[in-house]
Amino acid sequence: MTELLSLPAAELLDRFASSDPTPGGGSAAALSGALGAALVSMVCAMPKTRTGAAPERARLDAALGWAREAGERLRALVEEDTRAYDAVVAAYRRPKGSDEEKAARKAAITMAMARATEVPLETAEACLVVLKSAEEAASHGNPNALSDARTGAALGWAGLVGAAENVRINAASLSDGGTTATLRVEAAVAEGRRRAGALGPPSSARSEADQRWS
Amino acid sequence: MTELLSLPAAELLDRFASSDPTPGGGSAAALSGALGAALVSMVCAMPKTRTGAAPERARLDAALGWAREAGERLRALVEEDTRAYDAVVAAYRRPKGSDEEKAARKAAITMAMARATEVPLETAEACLVVLKSAEEAASHGNPNALSDARTGAALGWAGLVGAAENVRINAASLSDGGTTATLRVEAAVAEGRRRAGALGPPSSARSEADQRWS
Numbered sequence: 001m002t003e004l005l006s007l008p009a010a011e012l013l014d015r016f017a018s019s020d021p022t023p024g025g026g027s028a029a030a031l032s033g034a035l036g037a038a039l040v041s042m043v044c045a046m047p048k049t050r051t052g053a054a055p056e057r058a059r060l061d062a063a064l065g066w067a068r069e070a071g072e073r074l075r076a077l078v079e080e081d082t083r084a085y086d087a088v089v090a091a092y093r094r095p096k097g098s099d100e101e102k103a104a105r106k107a108a109i110t111m112a113m114a115r116a117t118e119v120p121l122e123t124a125e126a127c128l129v130v131l132k133s134a135e136e137a138a139s140h141g142n143p144n145a146l147s148d149a150r151t152g153a154a155l156g157w158a159g160l161v162g163a164a165e166n167v168r169i170n171a172a173s174l175s176d177g178g179t180t181a182t183l184r185v186e187a188a189v190a191e192g193r194r195r196a197g198a199l200g201p202p203s204s205a206r207s208e209a210d211q212r213w214s
Numbered sequence: 215m216t217e218l219l220s221l222p223a224a225e226l227l228d229r230f231a232s233s234d235p236t237p238g239g240g241s242a243a244a245l246s247g248a249l250g251a252a253l254v255s256m257v258c259a260m261p262k263t264r265t266g267a268a269p270e271r272a273r274l275d276a277a278l279g280w281a282r283e284a285g286e287r288l289r290a291l292v293e294e295d296t297r298a299y300d301a302v303v304a305a306y307r308r309p310k311g312s313d314e315e316k317a318a319r320k321a322a323i324t325m326a327m328a329r330a331t332e333v334p335l336e337t338a339e340a341c342l343v344v345l346k347s348a349e350e351a352a353s354h355g356n357p358n359a360l361s362d363a364r365t366g367a368a369l370g371w372a373g374l375v376g377a378a379e380n381v382r383i384n385a386a387s388l389s390d391g392g393t394t395a396t397l398r399v400e401a402a403v404a405e406g407r408r409r410a411g412a413l414g415p416p417s418s419a420r421s422e423a424d425q426r427w428s
Contacts, residue, residue, distance in 0.1 A: 009220070012223045031223075035242055038231035041231040151242055151243055154372040
C-alpha cells in the first residue's frame with residue numbers, strides 16, 4: 001500500500017476528494033493536526049522569543065518537543081485512520097450465510113469498530129497537544145510569527161473537532177456504548193475549546209487580543 | 215521553483231516546520247481550505263443523498279461545483295501566498311543607501327505588502343465558499359458522511375481564521391491603513407462563524423445537532 005504522505009500533496013488532496021470511502025475525515029483531521037504541529041514547531045524553533053527573557057526560551061524548547069512528538073504521531077495517524085476504516089468496510093463485507101459466519105462477521109465488526117474509535121480518539125488527544133504548544137508559541141514566541149502560531153492553533157482545533165466527530169459516530173457501535181471513548185473525547189474537546197479561546201479570537205474582540213499578545 | 219503541492223505530503227509538512235519564513239501560516243491556511251474542499255467534494259459527489267428527494271441532488275451538484283472551484287483556487291493560493299511573502303522579504307532586503315534607493319525600497323515594500331494582504335484575503339473568501347458548500351453537504355448529503363462534511367467545515371473555518379490573521383497583520387502597513395481589506399476579511403470571518411455555527415457544534419450541545427442532522 002502506498003503511504004498516503006508519500007504521495008505528492010496535490011494527489012493526496014485528489015484522494016480525499018475522490019468518492020472512495022478512504023481517506024476520509026479521520027485522516028484529514030490527523031493531517032490538519034500535523035500541519036498545525038508543523039507551524040507551531042517553526043515558531044518554537046525561531047531564535048527570537050517574545051521579549052528575549054531566558055524563561056521564554058525554556059518554555060519554547062519544551063513546546064517544540066511537544067509539537068514535534070504530536071506532529072510525528074499525527075502523521076502516523078493519517079495512515080492508521082485509513083487502515084482502520086478499511087478494516088471496518090472489510091468486516092461488513094464478510095459472508096453472513098451460516099450462523100457461524102454471522103457470529104464471526106459480528107465479532108470482526110466489533111473489533112474493527114473498536115479500532116476505528118481508538119484511532120480518532122488518539123488524533124483528538126494529539127491535536128490537543130498541538131493546541132497546548134500553540135498557546136506557548138503565541139505567548140512566548142517571536143511576535144512576528146504570532147499569526148503562524150494562531151494558524152497552527154486553528155488547525156489543531158479543526159483536527160480535534162474532526163476527530164471528535166469520528167469518535168462519536170463510531171463509539172455508538174461499541175459494546176459498552178462507547179461511553180469511555182465518548183467521555184474521553186468530550187474532555188479533549190472541552191479542553192481544546194478553552195485553549196483555542198485563550199489563544200485569542202479571530203473576531204471583533206481582536207483589539208483585546210492585540211493588547212494581550214502584542 | 216518547485217511547486218509546493220508537487221512535493222510529497224510528508225516533505226511539504228517538513229517545509230512548514232522548517233525555520234525558513236515560507237511556507238508559513240498563509241499557505242497553511244490555503245492548504246487547510248483545500249483539504250476541506252476535497253472532503254466536501256467527496257460528500258457532494260456521493261450518489262446517495264440525505265432522504266433521496268430530487269431537490270437534494272440539485273443542491274449537492276451546485277455545492278460540488280462551488281467546492282471544486284474553491285478547492286482549485288485554494289491550491290493555487292498555497293503557492294501564491296508563499297510567493298507573496300517571499301516578495302515582501304526581498305523588498306525589505308533592497309539597498310537603502312541613497313535617497314533614491316530608500317524611495318524605491320519603500321515603493322517595493324508597499325507593493326509587496328498590498329499583494330501579501332490580497333492573497334490571504336482571497337484565501338479567506340474561498341474558505342467561506344468551502345463552509346457554504348459544507349453546509350449543503352451536511353444538510354442534504356449522505357448522512358453516513360456527515361462527519362466528513364463537518365470535518366470539511368472545520369478545515370474551512372481553520373483556513374478562514376488563519377488567513378484572516380495574515381490579512382490583519384499585513385493590512386496594517388497598507389497606505390490606507392488596510393481599511394478595505396480589514397473590513398472585507400472581518401465580514402468573511404463573521405459570515406464564516408455563523409455558517410460554522412449552523413453546522414452544529416462539536417460540543418455538549420450535540421444532542422440538539424443530532425436531532426437536526428440525523
